[in-house]
Amino acid sequence: MTASIYNPATQIGGETQFFEWVWQNQTYSVAYETRGSGTPVLLLPAFSTVSTRGEMQGIAEQLAPHFQVVAMDWLGFGQSDRPPLNYCPALYRQLLQDFVRAHFQQPIAVVAAGHAAGYAMQAAQQPNLFSKLALVAPTWKGPLCAMGAPTPVRDGVRELVRSPGLGQFLYGLNTTPGFLKFMYRRHVFVNEARLTPDFIAAKHQITQQPGARFAPAAFVTGTLDPVANRDEFLTVGRSLTIPTLVVIGEQSPPQSKAEMEALATLPNVQSVRLPGTLGMHEEEASEVAAIVSPFLRA
Template sequence: MNAIAPPLNPTNPAGIGGTPHEFVWNWKQQAHTVVYETLGQGSPVLLLPAFSTVSTRSEMRGLAERLSTQFQVWAMDWLGFGESDRPSIDYRSAVYHQLLQDFVRSQFDTPVAVIAAGHAAGYVMQLASMQPAVWSKIVLVAPTWRGPLPTMGANQQVAGVVRETVRSPLLGQALYKLNTVPSFLNLMYRRHVYTNIEKLTPEFIQQKYRITQRPGARFAPAAFVTGTLDPAQNRDEFLQNFQSLSVPLMLVISEQAPPGSKAEMEVIAAQPNVQSQRLPGSLGLHEEYAAEVAAIALPFLTTN
């Protein structure tokens, strides 16, 4: 493993309770700061949060705390999300394919285990297909590959109009604000993310709301919601990354996921060489049921 970059302020509560660091990444001749965090000692395990309006490495905290008893956990904020830079670039799937490839290559000298939630799964699997020796083991938690608007049936033209509207200076900021007020976040969590609504306390929702209020916060989420960050254009393209897979893979299916998303998880489970287990929960399974996910992941990661 390469030397870790100098630590940032370790008292920041927005992470997983470890030591934050900066990875300076160059994209199209522009330098951007990507924040990641380490916790524990031992062999590394990389945690990749799901893409969403409130995406942040802190959603991996419960999982990180449990895994750090046996591993050194690494958790990253994707560019445009969390505490990483949020530049107004043209966010596309190519950005994240390259970011993940560059981050892993620069930080790890040997194959590393990875746990990916939501859309992060598609980026992990594409890299696995291109460079099988990058990963030692893969855990996919409630994986997705299609953004909210395409899932609801919006075509590319409609999605593109929405994306550019949200990116616009005045109307876009107003539209983004409507979709990130605490009441709307609460509604979305009840519908698609959490199954136990008692966990959606005012403090929890306020914490999520603060994530949405950083400068430049609307650009990457707008790309995600409209499908611009989808790691594949269709199911066949997504499933190609599972063909001839040589890396052990565990799939954790969320039983209460939206029907369309769960159907895609079932298709993955039917692929050769994919182990799968099921847990209660929806698209926020990795955060809401962190203890249960860890109970599946730990034996898988520690078995030769």
């Protein structure tokens, strides 16, 4: 399949390549990019309607002088293929494990944002896959789930957005530049001055790729939640045997921040608090990298 191409500003400044990944007897192209040299570090962007590896660009710039930085677009997002699959946690768990095993000969360090943190934590239970975890504003609960929408409602919304015609219309309403700016201002960025017309236009362009609605519909409705509840989230956290750092955004929404704080209380987890909210890996990239870099090099 041919991957979608969009504004190069959404990349991290390296060479774009594609991993040909087989899922249920079909092959899909997964975009990734490499920058710098040295010990490898994998950067995993947060799941969102506008998810791309480009949101990790600021962190990549800070780490590239010391590491070989690899950033990946999840299937269904960014520059990767966006087929109309029934996206689910099992797909992304397998993709992450297969990507790492295909590209790295030794356990690697991972910097994961948002929902990607949950998938990285689960993958870390596999032997000899990861060496360190840096989890930036880690979350596990999708937007409609966090709002308290019952499962039948969330399932109905997902199927509506997946449907032809009406689904594309509903998706379009929820990805207008005005709505994207509203969502960023509400819980993604703290500094509204960063939400320039050019910034919002670039984010909007990401939503306009063929097949763009399918994976985001799964994320928004909680279908991609890596765990079912906080107890399961913390059980995964307690199972970690590698060095783990949690970066908590001080201005994160109360529910999300409570999950970050709960994870930070585990005895095997280091934590630090910085200004920022759910998009702090992009908005406060320099500050996050300044904390993550020495942790990775220790």
